[in-house]
Amino acid sequence: MASVKKELNRGGAWTAEEDKKLAEVIEIHGPKRWKTIAAKAGLNRCGKSCRLRWLNYLRPNIKRGNISDQEEDLILRLHKLLGNRWSLIAGRLPGRTDNEIKNYWNSHLSKKINQREEQSEGSTREFSSKTKKRRISEKAKQEVKEENTSHDSKIKFDLDDFFDFSGENPSTLEWVRKFLELDEGLLP
DNA sequence: AACAACCTCAACCGCATCAGA
DNA sequence: GTCTGATGCGGTTGAGGTTGT
Numbered sequence: 001m002a003s004v005k006k007e008l009n010r011g012g013a014w015t016a017e018e019d020k021k022l023a024e025v026i027e028i029h030g031p032k033r034w035k036t037i038a039a040k041a042g043l044n045r046c047g048k049s050c051r052l053r054w055l056n057y058l059r060p061n062i063k064r065g066n067i068s069d070q071e072e073d074l075i076l077r078l079h080k081l082l083g084n085r086w087s088l089i090a091g092r093l094p095g096r097t098d099n100e101i102k103n104y105w106n107s108h109l110s111k112k113i114n115q116r117e118e119q120s121e122g123s124t125r126e127f128s129s130k131t132k133k134r135r136i137s138e139k140a141k142q143e144v145k146e147e148n149t150s151h152d153s154k155i156k157f158d159l160d161d162f163f164d165f166s167g168e169n170p171s172t173l174e175w176v177r178k179f180l181e182l183d184e185g186l187l188p
Numbered sequence: 189a190a191c192a193a194c195c196t197c198a199a200c201c202g203c204a205t206c207a208g209a
Numbered sequence: 210g211t212c213t214g215a216t217g218c219g220g221t222t223g224a225g226g227t228t229g230t
Contacts, residue, residue, distance in 0.1 A: 011219080012199090013198075013199080013224085014198085031216080032216090034215075034216075035214085035215075035226090046200095048200080048201090048215095048216085048217095049199075049200075049214090051216075051217085052198090052199065052200080053198090053199085055217095056198075056199085057198085083217090085219090086217065086218075086219065087217075087218060098217095098218075098219085099197085099199085100197075102197085102219075102220085103196070104196095104197095106196090106197095106220095107195065107196055107197075108196095114203085124189050142219090162217085177205085
C-alpha cells in the first residue's frame with residue numbers, strides 16, 4: 001500500500017507535459033479504460049486521476065471561470081430542485097463540470113444562501129465560519145434525505161418554485177427557454 | 189514588512205453502482 | 210447468482226493566492 005503511494009504521483013499538480021501525454025493517449029484510445037490510459041501515457045498517476053483531469057480540465061468545450069448571472073441563477077434553481085447532485089446540475093450547464101459547480105457553490109453560493117436565510121430569519125445570532133460551513137453541509141444532507149423520503153411532495157413544491165419566473169427580465173426568460181429546450185423531460 | 193486569517197479550486201479519497209466474466 | 214474491475218459521484222483536503230491587521 002505504502003509502496004504504491006510512493007510510486008504514484010498523488011496530490012501533485014499536473015504539468016503541461018503530463019496533460020499533453022494524457023491528451024495524446026486519449027485521442028488514440030478514447031476516454032475509457034482509464035487504467036490502460038494511465039499506463040500507456042507512462043504517467044505515474046492512477047486511472048481515476050487521469051479521468052478526473054480529462055473531465056475537469058482537458059476535455060474539449062470546457063468553459064472555465066466567469067460563471068454568468070444566468071448560470072448562477074440556474075445553479076441556484078437546480079440545487080434547490082436536485083440538492084447536491086452536482087453531476088446532474090452540471091449536465092444542464094454546457095461546458096461546466098460537476099467539480100467546478102460544486103466548488104462554486106461551496107465558495108460563493110452557499111454563503112449567499114446563508115446570508116439570505118439569516119436576513120429572512122431576522123436573526124442577530126453570529127456564527128463562526130466553521131459553524132456556518134457545518135450548518136450548510138448538514139442542511140444539504142438533510143435536503144437530499146428529505147428528497148429521498150418524500151420525493152413526490154418535495155419535487156412538487158420545488159418545481160413550483162423552480163418554474164416561477166415572474167419578475168425575470170425578458171433576456172433571462174429567453175435564456176431559460178433555451179435551457180429547457182435542451183431536455184424536454186425537465187418540463188412538468 | 190510580516191504575519192495570520194481567509195478564500196479558491198485542483199485534486200484525492202471512499203463509497204456506490206455498473207458491466208462483463 | 211456472484212465475483213471483480215471499471216467507472217461515476219459527492220465529500221474533503223491542502224497548496225497557493227489574497228486580504229486584513
